[in-house]
Amino acid sequence: GVRVNEELESKYIHIDNCEASGFGDDGITTHHSRYLVITNNYCHHATGGGNNNGIEIDDGSQHVMLDNNMTEENYGGVEVKAHGNSSAPNNVMISNHMSIKDSRAYNIRHIGHHRAGDPISKTAHSVILNNCSAITPYDNKVYPGTTPRALVISGYRNVQVNGYTAVGDGTYTANMPVVAVQFMSNNIMLNNINITGFKNSQADIKVFGGSNRGKKITISNVNIWNSSANRGIAGGGGIYDLRIINASLQGQGTGNGVELYNNTAEVIGVNAENYNNAAYITNKAYRVVPTAVKGGFSGGSTGAGAIAERSAVIATTGNSYAHSDRSWLAGVGAGSHAHGSRSSVMNSLESETLPGAYCQTIVNSRGVKS
Structure with a gap:
């Protein structure tokens, strides 16, 4: 200075x-x-x-x-x-x-x-x-x-x-x-x-x-x-x-x-x-340059978010969120949430994996906590 x-x-x-x-x-x-x-x-x-x-x-x-x-x-x-x-x-x-x-x-x-x-x-x-x-x-x-x-x-x-x-x-x-x-x-x-x-x-x-x-x-x-x-x-x-x-x-x-x-x-x-x-x-x-997108990833989604750095939401709506690293949502809505490492919610509504746990999966469900 x-x-x-x-x-x-x-x-x-x-x-x-x-x-x-x-x-x-x-x-x-x-x-x-x-x-x-x-x-x-x-x-x-x-x-x-x-x-x-x-x-x-x-x-x-x-x-x-x-x-x-x-x-x-x-x-x-x-x-x-x-x-x-x-x-x-x-x-x-x-x-x-x-x-x-x-x-x-x-x-x-x-x-x-x-x-x-x-x-x-x-x-x-x-x-x-x-x-x-x-x-x-x-x-x-x-x-x-x-x-x-x-x-x-x-x-x-x-x-x-x-x-x-x-x-x-x-x-x-x-x-x-x-x-x-x-x-x-x-x-x-x-x-x-x-x-x-x-x-x-x-x-x-x-x-x-x-x-x-x-x-x-x-x-x-x-x-x-x-x-x-x-x-x-x-x-x-x-x-x-x-x-x-x-x-x-x-x-x-x-x-x-x-x-x-x-x-x-x-x-x-x-x-x-x-x-x-x-x-x-x-x-x-x-052989081909890969595509790499960092941070919480949202694709084809509205009203949803990937909160953690290593989380993703795809084709998801309705105030739904992936909260933890290595958590993800796909094709869900109506307030669904993914908590916990290696946990996911797929093709579901009003469903949620539990905070503090890991390796949880919810598929084709409504109103499920797991």
Whole structure:
């Protein structure tokens, strides 16, 4: 939460139609300022030797809008970042940006708030990318010893990426992910994503797990075509609340379309073809990507509810409820209830299994307690 006094900040600054090149740090940098508009600029060919970015939104910046800019041959095209002892930028809106041959096209991070045991950032939140593209990101040696990414999000919350395109040329660094979400990031949404041309990559989209894993990550409306020969969308160890919704994945004849370490992800409407396995989940190979819906599930029901996390109601009406984990109702009504683990009520009215018991079943009955 450390900030300069507001009276020392710059405000209401518009940088428009400028060109920067040959810079040793960044083409355009902002610090501890607010209400900034950066439009129609071209920042290219940093001299190299370190973290040289086309445009960097740095320590303490707030309420910054970038639109219709272009960066080329820098370490980062656009970097939104802060040092560990300073407040992170927030409310940053990036739209219609084109990154050409930058090593890390879009890099969103709060240094010093990534590793297990690091303090969680108090200020790294609220970034939006709309209609942005990364064209052939690669290890251009501007920052020696680093690795490329088309997009990486680290330690931030409330990040939305909409309408994003990454296009490779087949020469991407082997075993590196194209898009990465990592390092305690949470409330991340990647939506309307196109990826192609990264055949050497570790994965086209990778959500990293481990002791500093992120949470609440949604990947939706994804097209992947002729890209990673290894993985289309990959999760990580200990990721328990990933959602993958509506994706069309077309591989190169090898690898896995979807690869997950556990069965806790929600997977809906995902199609994968031309991979060795459409999905590979908890060391099991799937020919077709499965559908997995989490939480209490209600299907074809009105006036009924699945209250427990691992309960279900199907074709059920009339103020009827499944109350316990591993309880379910099917084709029931008139105030029926399922209590107890591994208990169910089927094709019945006004019937109820007993709280505190287990392995109870009521079938084709009316007015039964069991």
